[in-house]
Amino acid sequence: MTHADLRSDTLRHLEFSLGKDLPHAHVYDVRMALSLAVRDRIITPWFASTRAAYAARGKRVYYLSMEFLIGRLLEDAIVNLGLMDEARAVCESCGFDFATVLANEPDAALGNGGLGRLAACFLDSMSTLGCPGHGYGIRYEHGLFQQRFEDGVQIEEPEEWLRQKHAWEFERPEVMYGIAFGGHVRDHDGRRVWEPDEQVLAKAHDTPVIGWRGRWANTLRLWGAEAVHGFDLAAFNRGDYMGATAPEALARTISRVLYPDDTSDAGKELRLRQEYFFTAASLRDILRRFCGEHEDLAALPRHVAIQLNDTHPAIAGPELIRLLHDEHGMDFDTAEDTARGCLGYTNHTLMPEALERWPEWLMDRVLPRHLEIIGRIDEGHARAHPHRNAHILSDGNVNMGELSFIMAHKVNGVSALHTDLVKDTVFAELHRLHPDRIVNQTNGVTPRRWIVAANPALRKLVGDTIGPRWVSDLERLSELEPHVDDAGFMDAYAAAKRTNKEALARWLRETQGVTVNPAAMFDIQIKRIHEYKRQHMNILETIALWNAIREDPNGEWTPRVKIFGGKAAPGYVLAKEIIHLINDVGRVINADPVTRDWLQVVYPPNYNVTMAERLIPAADLSEQISTAGKEASGTGNMKFAMNGAPTIGTLDGANVEIRERVGAENFFLFGMTAPEVVARRTVEGHAAQAIDASPRLAQALEQVASGVFSDGDTDRYRGVVDNLRHHDFFVVCSDFDGYWDAQRRVDAAFRDPAGWMRMAALNTARSGWFSSDRTIRGYMAEVWDIAPLIAPASDLAAE
Numbered sequence: 001m002t003h004a005d006l007r008s009d010t011l012r013h014l015e016f017s018l019g020k021d022l023p024h025a026h027v028y029d030v031r032m033a034l035s036l037a038v039r040d041r042i043i044t045p046w047f048a049s050t051r052a053a054y055a056a057r058g059k060r061v062y063y064l065s066m067e068f069l070i071g072r073l074l075e076d077a078i079v080n081l082g083l084m085d086e087a088r089a090v091c092e093s094c095g096f097d098f099a100t101v102l103a104n105e106p107d108a109a110l111g112n113g114g115l116g117r118l119a120a121c122f123l124d125s126m127s128t129l130g131c132p133g134h135g136y137g138i139r140y141e142h143g144l145f146q147q148r149f150e151d152g153v154q155i156e157e158p159e160e161w162l163r164q165k166h167a168w169e170f171e172r173p174e175v176m177y178g179i180a181f182g183g184h185v186r187d188h189d190g191r192r193v194w195e196p197d198e199q200v201l202a203k204a205h206d207t208p209v210i211g212w213r214g215r216w217a218n219t220l221r222l223w224g225a226e227a228v229h230g231f232d233l234a235a236f237n238r239g240d241y242m243g244a245t246a247p248e249a250l251a252r253t254i255s256r257v258l259y260p261d262d263t264s265d266a267g268k269e270l271r272l273r274q275e276y277f278f279t280a281a282s283l284r285d286i287l288r289r290f291c292g293e294h295e296d297l298a299a300l301p302r303h304v305a306i307q308l309n310d311t312h313p314a315i316a317g318p319e320l321i322r323l324l325h326d327e328h329g330m331d332f333d334t335a336e337d338t339a340r341g342c343l344g345y346t347n348h349t350l351m352p353e354a355l356e357r358w359p360e361w362l363m364d365r366v367l368p369r370h371l372e373i374i375g376r377i378d379e380g381h382a383r384a385h386p387h388r389n390a391h392i393l394s395d396g397n398v399n400m401g402e403l404s405f406i407m408a409h410k411v412n413g414v415s416a417l418h419t420d421l422v423k424d425t426v427f428a429e430l431h432r433l434h435p436d437r438i439v440n441q442t443n444g445v446t447p448r449r450w451i452v453a454a455n456p457a458l459r460k461l462v463g464d465t466i467g468p469r470w471v472s473d474l475e476r477l478s479e480l481e482p483h484v485d486d487a488g489f490m491d492a493y494a495a496a497k498r499t500n501k502e503a504l505a506r507w508l509r510e511t512q513g514v515t516v517n518p519a520a521m522f523d524i525q526i527k528r529i530h531e532y533k534r535q536h537m538n539i540l541e542t543i544a545l546w547n548a549i550r551e552d553p554n555g556e557w558t559p560r561v562k563i564f565g566g567k568a569a570p571g572y573v574l575a576k577e578i579i580h581l582i583n584d585v586g587r588v589i590n591a592d593p594v595t596r597d598w599l600q601v602v603y604p605p606n607y608n609v610t611m612a613e614r615l616i617p618a619a620d621l622s623e624q625i626s627t628a629g630k631e632a633s634g635t636g637n638m639k640f641a642m643n644g645a646p647t648i649g650t651l652d653g654a655n656v657e658i659r660e661r662v663g664a665e666n667f668f669l670f671g672m673t674a675p676e677v678v679a680r681r682t683v684e685g686h687a688a689q690a691i692d693a694s695p696r697l698a699q700a701l702e703q704v705a706s707g708v709f710s711d712g713d714t715d716r717y718r719g720v721v722d723n724l725r726h727h728d729f730f731v732v733c734s735d736f737d738g739y740w741d742a743q744r745r746v747d748a749a750f751r752d753p754a755g756w757m758r759m760a761a762l763n764t765a766r767s768g769w770f771s772s773d774r775t776i777r778g779y780m781a782e783v784w785d786i787a788p789l790i791a792p793a794s795d796l797a798a799e
């Protein structure tokens with residue numbers, strides 16, 4: 001594929017798809033034209049993959065997720081098709097800067113955080129491995145809100161990714177299902193018949209997901225809601241214009257916007273409708289495809305694996321039974337076993353408030369037949385396990401975690417520690433009843449987006465050092481290890497990091513008006529704002545460091561830039577207070593002439609996938625400081641390690657496995673372990689005790705409380721301060737001194753550039769296991785029992 005071909009195809013699309021000639025083209029036009037030309041090159045492998053899957057008459061995986069945090073797609077497609085140089089040349093030959101063209105694409109922000117991004121990484125790996133499958137989700141008109149700061153306070157703005165045409169999707173008007181809601185269930189000659197009183201249409205929109213080197217492509221099918229009867233002409237003619245469009249507007253509400261909560265179950269009826277809408281449409285589509293190839297529905301588990309991305313699609317169990325039993329006449333128990341044979345369930349959180357529990361009255365109102373079926377499942381499980389105390393229905397609620405567990409043949413956690421905690425806590429009883437159902441599948445991330453695309457400097461160095469095969473066989477990064485003692489390699493490694501830091505410094509100056517010193521340590525914490533992730537502990541340590549530097553300005557300090565990024569759920573008051581505090585502390589510290597050269601705080605608004613791709617390659621230090629036992633896995637931690645940023649962190653989630661693999665000497669550990677945290681909480685006044693024992697912490701807390709960072713307003717941070725002094729459920733105070741000491745160890749280590757770079761390079765060399773390709777191979781073998789339909793890339797003659 002030559003530059004000329006890509007250029008001529010781009011110019012053809014500019015003219016015939018965008019209706020623009022080059023002299024009048026805007027960056028949007030060139031971005032769209034190039035996207036269409038690149039997309040053309042995905043169609044052939046896409047069709048071939050679909051045909052191969054049909055020809056194989058084998059098994060497919062269906063990944064059901066309320067969230068797919070995709071980000072941008074143009075660069076990802078160019079990287080996977082190996083067209084980087086050609087695409088850059090096409091843009092320049094059209095008189096446009098390549099980076100500017102790429103930056104014109106909006107992020108597809110159809111997710112909140114870890115769970116949504118994991119789903120996107122999994123799609124990339126399934127295609128790269130040739131694992132036949134589909135992603136199923138919702139085509140939200142508005143993704144995760146845009147964040148801006150007003151005087152340091154988070155303001156949410158609607159996200160408008162569909163304001164421009166979405167270059168990567170194909171509308172499928174022929175793939176449309178009526179999804180029913182409400183109504184009643186009545187007996188009809190011995191059978192239960194659901195008579196819903198509402199219907200909404202689900203229309204498919206397909207996005208091809210191309211794998212590494214374009215060898216396979218799966219489909220991401222997103223459902224958009226439409227009204228059965230759109231426009232009410234009669235109302236319009238009566239001049240009731242709102243009335244005329246109301247049916248359309250009401251129906252589209254279901255796929256209008258992503259719920260921005262990522263840890264607390266809003267429990268809103270619309271959320272339940274969203275969950276049923278996409279799950280029901282997906283199951284109809286799955287059964288249509290199956291019935292097109294096979295007769296016997298009892299064989300479904302041999303051809304269909306359905307993965308529930310947390311409990312959000314858990315209604316899939318009852319819905320599949322309803323389709324098999326109510327609509328296809330299969331007897332109930334066989335329908336239940338058949339459904340269980342298809343379903344796998346992944347748990348992503350232990351946070352009690354994040355476990356979905358729907359009030360029975362609400363389930364009865366929205367999905368009356370499903371509530372009945374859930375009741376029968378619960379009774380059946382009771383009969384099979386008389387003396388149990390794990391109930392799907394309890395205290396007037398439908399527990400979606402228990403439903404997912406009981407309806408799945410395999411349940412998995414997302415890191416070794418988390419899976420053990422799932423067995424010992426949330427599902428302890430069910431684990432006792434089904435001891436071989438829970439397995440671990442430690443998360444992973446795709447190296448295509450998170451190294452090849454995000455860090456071209458490192459990509460080049462690694463490729464020049466160990467050849468090209470690492471991209472689809474990431475554990476080959478270990479071949480770098482011998483080179484860590486080679487000065488030439490280490491100079492080049494340091495140069496790559498420096499290049500990325502200078503690029504980030506430029507971006508911060510241009511977009512945030514902030515000047516940072518690229519020689520300083522870039523200490524980065526980017527993730528959703530939540531008390532268990534302890535961004536407030538980070539900013540308290542920053543205040544204590546500021547105090548220490550002011551007390552001894554000529555001391556031996558390590559210049560540091562503290563970079564934060566992250567959104568708070570709009571209703572999460574304390575998280576929003578933490579954001580305000582970070583911005584307020586930054587305002588004061590950045591203005592301090594005494595400490596300016598030693599300490600800066602930067603918090604660019606609207607953290608998203610694209611910003612992560614910009615920040616992670618430039619990081620020196622990765623902040624993974626959650627309360628042990630709370631972060632199920634983390635995936636940012638893996639992206640930082642791969643890109644040469646050692647971790648300061650607790651023994652939580654996948655930090656444990658990262659430390660095991662990169663080596664304890666290349667990881668700055670601190671803090672209590674999960675059992676120690678549980679024990680510490682039983683100590684009356686544990687926070688006050690810790691504050692009394694730590695003058696640094698006490699001083700920092702007092703400064704926050706007394707208004708040092710809020711123009712003397714002593715109310716602004718009363719919430720955060722009182723919570724820490726009197727509750728501190730996430731043991732910030734008790735872990736503070738350990739964190740402070742670890743940060744001082746980091747300072748000392750960073751003052752030895754060669755030693756630091758060695759740690760960084762060993763983090764890269766030893767983090768290959770955290771590829772999502774390894775994770776997906778685990779799911780294929782241990783959960784989905786499916787074989788890839790293409791040979792492993794490593795078998796290929798030349799990459």
Ligand code: 26W
Pocket residue numbers: 112113114115116118261262263264265266310348349354355356414443631632633634635653
């Ligand atoms: C009902 C509201 C809601 C929405 C999303 C509750 C919980 C969620 C997600 C499960 C939260 C989430 O994103 N969990 C993160 O999942 C990642 C992928 O497995 C893990 O790496 C993170 O540790 C976990 O917090």
